[in-house]
Amino acid sequence: MAASTGPYTLPPLPYAYNALEPVISQQIMDLHHKKHHQTYVNNLNAALASQAKATQSNDISALVSLLQKIKFNGGGHINHSLFWENLTPPDSDASKLETAAPTLHKAIVSRWGSEQAFKDTFSDTLLGLQGSGWGWLVSRGNGGKLDITTTKDQDPVTAPEVPIFGVDMWEHAYYLQYLNNKGGYVSQIWRVINWAVAEERYKHGIDSSKTFKPAM
Amino acid sequence: MSASLFRTSFARAALRAGAASTPKAAGVAGMTFARGKATLPDLAYDFGALEPSISGKIMELHHNMHHKTYVNSFNEASEKLAAAKESNDIAAQIALQPLINFHGGGHINHSLFWENLAPKSQGGGEPPSGALGKAIDDTFGSLESFQGKFNTALAGIQGSGWAWLVKDNQTGNIGIKTYANQDPVVGQFTPILGIDAWEHAYYLQYQNRKAEYFKAIWEVINWKTAEKRFQ
Ligand SMILES: [Fe+2]
Ligand SMILES: [Fe+2]
Numbered sequence: 001m002a003a004s005t006g007p008y009t010l011p012p013l014p015y016a017y018n019a020l021e022p023v024i025s026q027q028i029m030d031l032h033h034k035k036h037h038q039t040y041v042n043n044l045n046a047a048l049a050s051q052a053k054a055t056q057s058n059d060i061s062a063l064v065s066l067l068q069k070i071k072f073n074g075g076g077h078i079n080h081s082l083f084w085e086n087l088t089p090p091d092s093d094a095s096k097l098e099t100a101a102p103t104l105h106k107a108i109v110s111r112w113g114s115e116q117a118f119k120d121t122f123s124d125t126l127l128g129l130q131g132s133g134w135g136w137l138v139s140r141g142n143g144g145k146l147d148i149t150t151t152k153d154q155d156p157v158t159a160p161e162v163p164i165f166g167v168d169m170w171e172h173a174y175y176l177q178y179l180n181n182k183g184g185y186v187s188q189i190w191r192v193i194n195w196a197v198a199e200e201r202y203k204h205g206i207d208s209s210k211t212f213k214p215a216m
Numbered sequence: 217m218s219a220s221l222f223r224t225s226f227a228r229a230a231l232r233a234g235a236a237s238t239p240k241a242a243g244v245a246g247m248t249f250a251r252g253k254a255t256l257p258d259l260a261y262d263f264g265a266l267e268p269s270i271s272g273k274i275m276e277l278h279h280n281m282h283h284k285t286y287v288n289s290f291n292e293a294s295e296k297l298a299a300a301k302e303s304n305d306i307a308a309q310i311a312l313q314p315l316i317n318f319h320g321g322g323h324i325n326h327s328l329f330w331e332n333l334a335p336k337s338q339g340g341g342e343p344p345s346g347a348l349g350k351a352i353d354d355t356f357g358s359l360e361s362f363q364g365k366f367n368t369a370l371a372g373i374q375g376s377g378w379a380w381l382v383k384d385n386q387t388g389n390i391g392i393k394t395y396a397n398q399d400p401v402v403g404q405f406t407p408i409l410g411i412d413a414w415e416h417a418y419y420l421q422y423q424n425r426k427a428e429y430f431k432a433i434w435e436v437i438n439w440k441t442a443e444k445r446f447q
Contacts, residue, residue: 031423
């Protein structure tokens with residue numbers, strides 16, 4: 001795959017590649033960010049370039065056949081960009097739900113009864129995914145009703161739902177470390193959820209232009 | 217060696233299945249059932265026998281863990297389905313269908329997959345001949361061109377899934393089809409040859425370089441099995 005020609009670029013990780021150890025190994029983070037995410041970015045840019053060409057030449061059948069490519073690779077770029085930001089090193093301040101996300105914590109407890117009940121429900125949802133996909137905590141608009149949802153493959157969360165945080169359940173997200181033990185990955189991931197970012201998204205939503213297209 | 221292992225495995229399956237076993241049931245590719253329960257079929261070769269195309273570690277995890285989980289989860293869902301039928305709970309029967317499809321499909325797909333692989337020393341990678349070889353030439357021009365199209369189909373899978381060479385039961389024609397997740401080849405089509413494109417099938421060895429896996433696996437394809445399925 002040739003180097004990306006824009007308009008989208010791979011956002012840098014907000015922490016070191018080994019910062020999530022022992023929950024997620026450096027090797028996984030390396031491959032996941034530099035290879036998998038980069039490929040989504042490259043393929044998205046390539047599909048958008050083809051789209052521009054097809055638009056110019058009024059090639060409607062080419063335009064239609066490009067939609068799924070844009071959705072898949074654009075979704076891959078969106079989902080991974082959100083994912084890196086909603087993770088944080090274990091034991092960091094941001095990893096503590098109650099103190100890092102007081103508003104969201106209250107909303108979670110009122111919706112699921114307790115932090116544990118929420119985590120159990122979310123974990124069950126992740127483990128129930130058949131094939132590749134993502135699990136999300138979403139709110140209906142800023143500060144709205146909370147729900148747990150899944151999206152298949154690289155489908156992104158779309159309006160009016162706001163993605164508060166997501167967990168990548170593709171096998172590439174955990175396999176080198178957890179192998180077929182995805183239950184182990186799911187139980188460990190709670191140690192690295194960035195609740196400060198989740199709180200921010202819950203209250204104010206996501207600034208799409210900054211999050212997915214960093215200034216060059 | 218492999219042929220005798222094979223027979224042993226079938227004979228054992230037939231024993232387990234008891235009086236209910238018919239020659240046809242025992243002949244269904246490796247899908248063994250005992251007292252209505254699915255069981256994990258034995259491999260006809262050692263875990264390491266497909267190296268360097270597929271590492272022994274991958275084969276061991278893939279067979280002993282992944283496939284086994286599909287078998288267990290399918291049996292669990294089947295028991296629940298039987299209970300739901302017993303109690304005439306139609307809603308529960310419908311709700312169980314996705315689990316039956318996913319885990320039952322996982323069992324079927326992997327059983328077919330193990331059998332359409334073989335070590336090089338046991339004929340792995342030897343080109344198809346006979347009716348299937350001719351059908352491939354007629355349909356795709358050549359084996360190389362077929363493999364190219366098949367690999368393009370594999371690379372195009374967005375998420376987890378399988379690519380299959382299938383026979384259309386209505387026309388007798390062959391073609392390439394991809395299936396999401398563990399959706400099995402059923403109904404109008406007969407599975408001839410399948411390749412697992414889930415990340416667990418290659419990640420420990422190839423990581424994100426899945427095109428290398430798709431290229432290497434042709435070295436251990438058992439075309440003899442495919443020929444039998446075609447007929
Ligand atoms: Fe991912
Ligand atoms: Fe598999």
